[in-house]
Every structure is written in structure tokens, then in C-alpha cells.
Amino acid sequence: MSSSPSPASPSPASASSGRDGTAVTVLGLGPMGRALAGAFLDAGVRTTVWNRTPGRDGELVARGALTAPSAEEAVAASPLTVVCLVNYDATDSVLRAAAVAGALKGRALVNLSADTPARARDTGRWAEEHGIDYLDGAIMTPTPTIGTSSGVFLYSGPVPLHTAHAPVLGALGGSHTHLGEEIGRAAAYDIALLDIFWTSMTGYVHALALARAEGVSPTELAPFAEGIGAILPPLFREWAEDVESGGFSGEGNPVTSGLSTMEHIVRASEAHGIEAGAMRAAESLARRAVALGHGTDGFSRVVEILGRG
Numbered sequence: 001m002s003s004s005p006s007p008a009s010p011s012p013a014s015a016s017s018g019r020d021g022t023a024v025t026v027l028g029l030g031p032m033g034r035a036l037a038g039a040f041l042d043a044g045v046r047t048t049v050w051n052r053t054p055g056r057d058g059e060l061v062a063r064g065a066l067t068a069p070s071a072e073e074a075v076a077a078s079p080l081t082v083v084c085l086v087n088y089d090a091t092d093s094v095l096r097a098a099a100v101a102g103a104l105k106g107r108a109l110v111n112l113s114a115d116t117p118a119r120a121r122d123t124g125r126w127a128e129e130h131g132i133d134y135l136d137g138a139i140m141t142p143t144p145t146i147g148t149s150s151g152v153f154l155y156s157g158p159v160p161l162h163t164a165h166a167p168v169l170g171a172l173g174g175s176h177t178h179l180g181e182e183i184g185r186a187a188a189y190d191i192a193l194l195d196i197f198w199t200s201m202t203g204y205v206h207a208l209a210l211a212r213a214e215g216v217s218p219t220e221l222a223p224f225a226e227g228i229g230a231i232l233p234p235l236f237r238e239w240a241e242d243v244e245s246g247g248f249s250g251e252g253n254p255v256t257s258g259l260s261t262m263e264h265i266v267r268a269s270e271a272h273g274i275e276a277g278a279m280r281a282a283e284s285l286a287r288r289a290v291a292l293g294h295g296t297d298g299f300s301r302v303v304e305i306l307g308r309g
Contacts, residue, residue, distance in 0.1 A: 022046065022168045025078040027071060027094060028085040028113070029056040031143050036084055036112070036172060039147030041065055043171030050074035052094065072099040080108045080165050084139075088115040088123060095123075101130045108133040108165055110155070117184035124157070124183035133161050136183050138190035147173045156185035202278050210265070214274035229290065239300040250298040258299050259286040 020046045026037040029051035039048040041063050048066045049057050050073075057067045071094050075081045081104065085091050091113050094100060097245035109132050111123060120136040127134035135157040145151040151174025155162055164180045169176055177183040204225065211221045242248050262283040269276040285302045294301045 003152070020032065022171075023048070023078040024168055025050070025074045025081040027051075027067075027074060027081060028090075029081040030084070030086070032112075032139065032146070033084040034060065035143040035146035036082060038063065038067055039172045040168075042147055043148075045168060045171050046078070047114055047226075048077040049072050051091075070099075071095075071097070072103045075100060075107065075109075076103045078107075080110065080168055082110045082112060082169075084112045086113065088113060088119040091123070095125065101132070105131040106133075108135070108161060110135045110137055110165070110169065112137045112139055114138065114190060114194075115187065117187040120156075120184045120187040133158070133277050135161055135165075136186050138186045140190070141174065145174060150174055151249070153177070154186040154189050156180055157183050179196060195238040199278075206276075206278060208270070208276070209274050210269055210272070213274060214268075219285045231308070239298070242298060242300040243272055248294070248297040250296050250301075253298065254296045255289045256295040259283065259290060262286060 023038050024045050026033055026040065027050050029037065029049060033049075033051070034056065037049050037060050038046050041060065046066070047060070048068055049060055050068045050071050051057060057065065061067050063271055066077065068077060083091055085094070085097065091111060095104070095109070104127075109127060111120075111134070119216070120248040124134055135155050137153060137155045139146075140152040140154060141150060143184060148222075151172060153169070153172060153174060153176045155169075155176065156179045158181060159178065166176065177191060207225065208221065212218065265279050265292045266276045266283060269279065285305060286299065288305050289295065289297065289299075289301050292305065294305075
């Protein structure tokens with residue numbers, strides 16, 4: 001990133017707005033931050049950018065972005081700042097500097113970085129104390145979806161604030177869902193949904209290792225793995241209803257039946273020297289359910305067991 005605004009462009013503070021009179025600042029130019037800034041530019045939004053590590057703004061500046069020499073000047077350039085860094089340790093190091101916090105006072109800040117709900121609430125309290133209008137958010141889809149109809153964005157915080165900036169945020173494409181006023185809700189959805197993703201992908205790479213050990217190539221297994229994936233969406237809704245109602249129906253697939261298959265997976269994996277810790281954890285949960293008298297229930301009963309420690 002250059003240390004001063006491009007001589008071919010006006011400074012952030014003096015530049016005119018985009019074709020629809022809107023302006024935004026993007027802090028953080030990793031892959032996702034660059035995708036966000038690019039989508040704003042494509043939509044004709046005047047976009048000011050800043051990054052902690054210099055050198056990542058060249059392509060964006062060539063496309064019309066304005067570069068600011070400091071985070072303070074970047075946030076002062078727009079009524080709305082979108083920050084996207086690796087976590088809230090990183091955002092705190094930038095936003096909580098006295099000069100930046102002062103420049104943000106009376107402006108809107110949307111944090112699309114990822115962290116825990118507790119960190120989101122802490123940032124919300126800090127923003128309120130400093131007179132900053134704050135929305136917490138999460139991006140649930142990868143960088144290629146930004147600026148397309150496939151992007152998924154979640155927000156939590158004051159409804160009027162979200163409504164006021166929805167037109168600019170809408171330039172990012174996809175769906176934008178406000179989940180409620182409680183500032184930690186977007187992060188709560190984020191960690192729960194990422195829990196599904198990473199535990200699922202852990203299971204998949206373990207399955208590839210186990211299949212390969214048995215002479216089945218990854219590409220041979222993949223079509224059948226897709227079939228397993230296709231049966232999951234109806235189960236997501238069914239199990240959610242079980243947990244919400246407390247029914248935990250085990251009709252057709254009780255915990256005892258699932259436990260038997262888990263044992264087979266562990267035994268086959270360890271016979272090949274494949275680490276089976278993830279499946280052993282699932283097996284342990286199933287055994288606890290049976291020991292507590294829930295063997296005829298569905299595996300969704302484990303939700304209650306997990307909370308017992």
C-alpha cells in the first residue's frame with residue numbers, strides 16, 4: 001500500500017461520492033477484505049481502503065479505490081466503515097487506538113471479522129462508550145461469492161442502523177439477514193454454522209483416509225459421499241425440532257444402533273493405524289447416552305448430554 005493517496009486520484013477526504021452518492025471505508029485487505037472492496041467499487045460506491053501491511057491495495061486503486069495513509073484518515077473519509085480482519089485481537093489493535101476511535105465517533109462501524117459472541121459483545125460495549133454506531137456481522141460464504149447472488153451476510157445490532165446502511169451493504173450482493181438487536185447473535189450463528197462445517201470436513205477427510213487404506217480412491221468415494229451429504233438437510237430440520245420439543249425420537253435409528261456403527265469405524269481405522277479421535281469422541285457421547293438410559297432415543301439426545309460436562 002502506498003503511504004499517501006495516489007496522485008492520480010483525489011484524497012479520501014476530498015473525493016466526491018460514488019454515482020449514487022454513497023461512500024464506504026474498508027479496513028483490512030486480506031483476500032476477503034479485497035473482495036469486499038472490489039464489490040463496493042463494482043457497484044459504484046466511493047471506496048477508501050487501508051491495510052496494516054502495505055502493498056495490498058494496488059489493484060483496488062487501479063480500479064478506482066482511494067487509499068488512506070492511516071486508519072484514522074480512512075475512517076474519517078466515509079460515514080460507514082467495514083472492517084474485516086482475522087479476529088478481534090486484530091480489530092482491537094486498529095480500532096481502539098485513540099485517534100481511530102475518535103475519528104469513528106458519530107460514524108457507523110460494521111465488523112465482519114470473525115470471533116466469539118463474547119468478543120462481539122465486548123466490542124459493542126466499547127463502541128457504545130465511544131459514541132460509535134456499531135453492527136456486528138459475519139460472512140458465511142467464501143471470497144468468490146462476494147459481489148454475487150451467492151454471498152451470505154449476517155448482522156446483529158440496532159435495527160435502524162442496519163436499515164440506514166442496508167443500501168450500501170447490499171452492494172456486496174447475496175442475502176443480508178439482520179438477526180436481532182442483541183449484538184452477539186451474528187457471532188453465535190457464525191460459530192454454530194462453522195462448527196457444522198469443520199466437524200463435517202473433519203469427518204470427510206477421515207473417511208478419505210480410511211477408504212484409501214482399504215483400497216478405495218478418493219475420487220471413487222466422492223460420488224457416494226455426495227449422496228450422504230444429500231440426506232443431511234432434512235435431518236438438520238428434524239433434529240432441530242426434536243431438540244426444541246424435547247422429543248428426541250429414536251424411531252428407525254436409536255443411539256444403540258449408531259453406537260454399533262461408530263465402533264466399527266474406530267476398529268477399522270485403528271487397524272490401519274489411522275487416528276480415530278474424532279469418532280472416539282462421538283462414540284463416547286453415544287455410550288454416555290446409553291448409560292443414562294437413552295439408548296432408544298435418537299442421537300439428538302446428545303445435545304442435552306453435552307451441557308452436563
